[in-house]
Amino acid sequence: MLIVMKADATQNDVERVIGIIEKLGFRPHTMPGAARTAIGITGNAGAVDPAHFENLTGVAEAIRVTKPYKLISKDLRPEKSVIKVGNAVIGGNELAIIAGPCALENAKQVFSVAEAVSRSSAKFFRGGAFKPRTSPYAFQGMGEDGLKMLADVRDQFGLNIVTEAMDERGIDLVEKYGDCIQIGARNMQNFSLLKYVGQTRKPVLLKRGMSATLDEFLLAAEYIMAEGNYDVILCERGIRTFGTHARNTMDLSIVPAVHRLTHLPIIIDPSHGTGRNYMVNPMARAGVAVGADGLIIEVHSQPEEALCDGAQALTPTQYLELAEQVKVIHDVLMPVAV
Amino acid sequence: MLIVMKADATQNDVERVIGIIEKLGFRPHTMPGAARTAIGITGNAGAVDPAHFENLTGVAEAIRVTKPYKLISKDLRPEKSVIKVGNAVIGGNELAIIAGPCALENAKQVFSVAEAVSRSSAKFFRGGAFKPRTSPYAFQGMGEDGLKMLADVRDQFGLNIVTEAMDERGIDLVEKYGDCIQIGARNMQNFSLLKYVGQTRKPVLLKRGMSATLDEFLLAAEYIMAEGNYDVILCERGIRTFGTHARNTMDLSIVPAVHRLTHLPIIIDPSHGTGRNYMVNPMARAGVAVGADGLIIEVHSQPEEALCDGAQALTPTQYLELAEQVKVIHDVLMPVAV
Amino acid sequence: MLIVMKADATQNDVERVIGIIEKLGFRPHTMPGAARTAIGITGNAGAVDPAHFENLTGVAEAIRVTKPYKLISKDLRPEKSVIKVGNAVIGGNELAIIAGPCALENAKQVFSVAEAVSRSSAKFFRGGAFKPRTSPYAFQGMGEDGLKMLADVRDQFGLNIVTEAMDERGIDLVEKYGDCIQIGARNMQNFSLLKYVGQTRKPVLLKRGMSATLDEFLLAAEYIMAEGNYDVILCERGIRTFGTHARNTMDLSIVPAVHRLTHLPIIIDPSHGTGRNYMVNPMARAGVAVGADGLIIEVHSQPEEALCDGAQALTPTQYLELAEQVKVIHDVLMPVAV
């Protein structure tokens, strides 16, 4: 059930609706929009009777929702969500660039990359302190020491920190040190983790699972939002197919699909999406042209020595070239495209 | 590094090798075999010098391992592992059948299915108390109450309990009430969870992820074993492809591949693997014929009323028919096939 | 439109219906069944008025067909089709085994394999004279000389010949020398070729395309049948997925799906389906257990010297072992399974 308030509804009207939802034992999700406020109801086992709400002052409509998702949908919030991450935003008119090394390795590497990133239009820095590795014997990340280093990067360069957590303890730590909690592709359907991160109050960057359908991806976001954290940024990072010329197959058509169905921003990750250095720039350009709200890019000062995914990392020079090219496309598209 | 002991090595010889491994700061994994014992070494960043071991009494060989996995490999343990689950085994000469409802719903349902299962050759009962559901608004399982019900089933019918856990708290509970901890497909690369379950001492049923390669699947098992829990049973449950006539595409060729590379048993799940009631029996027969060590089958007294995955559950009658047919195939194959 | 005749309809009644269909400018397809005859109508752009037929003597029903296929469907012919291939059949109670080398190379190879095949229960010999090769520079087959050799195999060993054609000229030649025309996976949607082979009067073995859905596969068979050739045998040979442990992923669940929807027989090809010698026998057993009507198996006297696909060919000894094992499964299943 979705309660849409009238444009002239007062704060009192809204609170009265919320009160009734809570009295019925359900959970209200308030989404203030530009013109009007909508309130989603979750926690109900079956259908909710619209009669509870229809005649209240300030209520325009009580809409029964039959789609599997509610909180992500444009029915609830017709305008695009602009998510605040640290002192910047993702989902607004400006292209959001998140750049940095795949894994944090040592201070020298981290600061030399951060310095290059700070010279570009990027406002966000990435770098993994906890690394999901296919083999238990591969480098697993620097842990909390890495997170402290990221906090130093923020202090020194004014970049907002986006970094992955793989379990509850990791989420607590990233919440403490970072600005945005990344949930990786392999955990996209780790429902316990989604619920846990839904209870934090830091924005979440949710990566699409390797074989997730659009619906599964959106419902994973819905899991987070159903717990009360509405600041979810989606990220396409390539899907698994029979193809071998790239590490994954980037599915850019999901960008217009997401924009059609939801109010959430979506960014793309051409580094993991291709796994090939020479493809990152062209696919980043394509991602901006298709309408993505941002990019997440791996940069390493010495890609050939990276402890993780070196084959796909850009050098600082290559990265600055990319940032230049995508800006040009973004600028010419702003007036013409959606 | 793999230390293979001589056939006549004494317990003292083995312990001396273990002591040296630990003194070097590494982790020993002892695998007693029918003819000889092998000791795997993990925790080393680079190569270990074989000179530490080659001249010790009782050591036959110190083998450098270049494959990404060690503990699952036949190099470490040439004989098949027979895993004890409650009072029965998986991986032995007998076909292991695990049957029961997808989700636990209520006592009436659970006991009526358990009664039917107890009349077959199955020695294991399944039933989900924690359900990984694509939507946050779908039935999420009975939780601990369900686990208590499963413990009652064991007491009453003598069936060993296999049930899924989705997070650390769930693992603690399943360890308490059940006989085997199932890790679902969506958590196959939830590395934190794999490490946690690797520290328990209950056997683990590890389901293949929807888009996991053989290597990724085996390395997920390696994650569990690297923590010291060697009782891992693999399970093929269908992969995600373009096909639509079944819910997933069962990849039966993984069974001979697993048997060729590892000493671990592998079972198949034709219920989730097909998602279609009428395909479960034929695919169960195929699984036994290809050489699987067991089956996991969904049975529901009233499939049309199931809260979860009713379309694929067998009625008790259909299940007993299946159990009959697979037994016939298993019996004729035992003398001829691998 | 499907015209179902009464059980006691005379040949005259049938011919009268056929005459009316032809007078309306459409094409009749007569399918005599055990109990009654059905007549499919194709060639109509829109719906056909049932009033043309309903009141004719001998007509039981005129059924409007809304599925995309007609001639393959069980509505038209409820009994399974048993296809005559040379002096034997595929689709009957006996398991049909087609065995032989991938590519024909020379007389010595062909006759030594044929001799081994003739000692098994196989009644069909395979061997490619025209080879669809990914590279234009790979061995393309012996052409007509190979076909003559196959005719000699038939004369000498009494085996019926199944061999692939890739174009119209090839179809003419295979029709002349062989007993069954194979259409390969890469040509499954070569619609011009399907129409051409539909005009021959030799049975057709149609392999599933690498990424064909069930519907596309069945409609390819429908293309052949719509031209008047109803003797189509389907063949599952593995689909393309992300998996790498086998060359393709065999989709055995298509066997019960085909048997549910159509009256056509379906066999499986574990040699191409896996591309791995050691998987062929287990997957052949699985194919028989799932209910396939037959097998097509590559045998080579010296697999390591094969000009094509040697990695998957069985030696004669391995092949005879396989034939033994699948017979045992087929024998025990005949009384119990579908």
Add this chain to the structure above:
Amino acid sequence: MLIVMKADATQNDVERVIGIIEKLGFRPHTMPGAARTAIGITGNAGAVDPAHFENLTGVAEAIRVTKPYKLISKDLRPEKSVIKVGNAVIGGNELAIIAGPCALENAKQVFSVAEAVSRSSAKFFRGGAFKPRTSPYAFQGMGEDGLKMLADVRDQFGLNIVTEAMDERGIDLVEKYGDCIQIGARNMQNFSLLKYVGQTRKPVLLKRGMSATLDEFLLAAEYIMAEGNYDVILCERGIRTFGTHARNTMDLSIVPAVHRLTHLPIIIDPSHGTGRNYMVNPMARAGVAVGADGLIIEVHSQPEEALCDGAQALTPTQYLELAEQVKVIHDVLMPVAV
């Protein structure tokens, strides 16, 4: 074997090399480049002895080729091939746009779309006279009448004609009436057809098969070129994956991969690639941004009444908007990108 001539080699030098190749019983393929000429050799079963060529006047190098393809490779021709199609080119500095209806239906439809296309920067008109349809009962195209209509479009609007052929007879007709012969995705590995079209002298637009790897795609082009027709334009049209939000998954990363390995131009088909009207424009923009040499777009005056693939066709207005947007991106990229 690849013979690379010196920059100052004379026409006589080149002809002498060709003569020797032919005398050895092989086939020469001359590729004049900007700076120097290279001559590929095909038709050899094993390795060719470089001694035949190394000491001839004008020969710079004789390179042994170990990759599976030769004629498409940049070793043979380092500069990009610019393919002449009618009175325009594909692969040059200008973005090539091919637009028109999926299937030709009638003169009114064809001319109204052609009029709209002629008002854009497109120099090529598409429209299917022979349609590969999954069902034998679906509209199969207008045949030769449609081709005559296309010839009229060329006369009236000066647009060059690109249209599909499905068999040898179709190729003969398209060669007669059209400017570029399209080979569809389903025929990408119809090797007999590839050889046949390789013997024509009209350029070929080769679409990637639904589950073709990059290597298979390139080798299909090599099949055509090995017959002497070097004017091949590649086309990415989406691959088959588990995804359902679009009809296919467009694999844009193949564009930089093709440009890295070959001298052939590659265009993209966002209409078939997505199957969704609202995705065509964003994916067309992405295709241009990633570096494609052109686009092929379906336009229909009344998409809702189209006999084929209406859901993906753009209206003339939508198409003109797309043409505008991609031009803007192409223009800003020309100076910066590859």
